[in-house]
Amino acid sequence: MVTQEERVQPSQINGQLTSAQGVVEQAVGSVLPEALGSASWLESGAELQKQGQKEVEEAKAQKALGATMDSGVAKAKTAFGYLTSDQETQDQGNQESQKAQADYKQATSDKPFDIPVPSVEGMKGRLETVEGMIKGDQEKQMEGNLRVEKAAWKDGV
Structure with missing residues (x-):
């Protein structure tokens, strides 16, 4: 051992x-x-x-700290993509942020496996983003990403 x-x-x-x-x-x-x-x-x-x-407890604390740092970097990436109108960077930032938030929820949960449930606003934003991607409407896609990001700040997922 x-x-x-x-x-x-x-x-x-x-x-x-x-x-x-x-x-x-x-x-x-x-x-x-x-x-x-x-x-x-x-x-x-x-x-x-x-x-x-x-x-x-040590492993959870370590994972929560790493997820918090990852979330901050992802949010900065999303903001940079939004400010520069770089949709790909914004999408990557949103995806990384969602993963970091899920990791944080898992690390702070008392359950062995905790599956984060996305908020309604976050799901609406994701659907709006997909709709914009399908239609080739970058404005709609950016609005969806912004909605996802606002939901992440407010609701956590």
């Missing part, structure tokens, strides 16, 4: 596995007689569970 000091990056999955291993050890310790070392099983299991939970 890899010790906490040897790990370079905290991992939610590894932390959850370590925590589960601790729960199993505690369960074994709770049914063993004292003569067979139940106290050490209970103690070891509690420590593993604590280490696993700590690693999960």
